[in-house]
Amino acid sequence: MSQMSSKVEECTESLDPSEIGTKDYWDSFYDKEVENFIDHGDIGDIWFGKAMLQKIVQWIDKKDGIKHENSIIDLGCGNGWTLIMLAKLGYTNLTGVDYSENAIELAKSVAKTEDFLNIDYQVYDLVDSNCCSKLQGFKVAVDKGTYDAISLSPDDSNIKRCKYKTNVAKLICDNGFLIISSCNWTEQELIDYFKDYFDFTEAISPPKTFQFGGKTGNEYSTVVLQKRT
């Protein structure tokens, strides 16, 4: 899914469209993942790999002021493994959202098998205008590959990216954190794009290699952004 961005000017820069930016793609992807989980207990892809996920979870766990009872949301949660990792560390106020019903079905099944029945999984489209009326006050939001997928939408990707940014800013509390991993946007592009609402806190450097969609690579960005009051 790695593509170069063609920079025209801020907010009009865009990526070449791809099927990865469509709901049909993810519905069919997770339909197969659900089958695999039922047949073989395979939880499927962990985007950017286990080592990167470990680094993100460790950042959350070591950050002063983030407590086990603080609310954390996984944006485009897929199989929900990020939240399982956090639950294993003792985090208790966890929400996962995805626009694919099949992803949410998989995430719920994985959580049940792991015995974490208190994770709240919901179907939401993060570019929908009404998405944030019920999702509010999160201390931390994690996005691994979801802004990337939205950026690849064949229809109105720039409008969708803007909508995503506004929605995500609304659902995070003042001074809360957005941790975002991308293989399509550089750290600086992420910082610049989200700067209307968020200040850069730090970058989390990737391990030497990572897996994305079953392939191995070594170039991507993870930044921690803090919402301004």
Ligand SMILES: C[S@@+](CC[C@H](N)C(=O)[O-])C[C@H]1O[C@@H](n2cnc3c(N)ncnc32)[C@H](O)[C@@H]1O
């Ligand atoms: C690359 S996968 C990453 C999955 C998960 N975050 C992970 O790290 O394993 C992108 C995810 O974003 C979800 N997604 C894409 N566009 C979305 C949207 N507009 N609203 C909610 N979820 C979306 C897809 O269904 C998919 O689960």
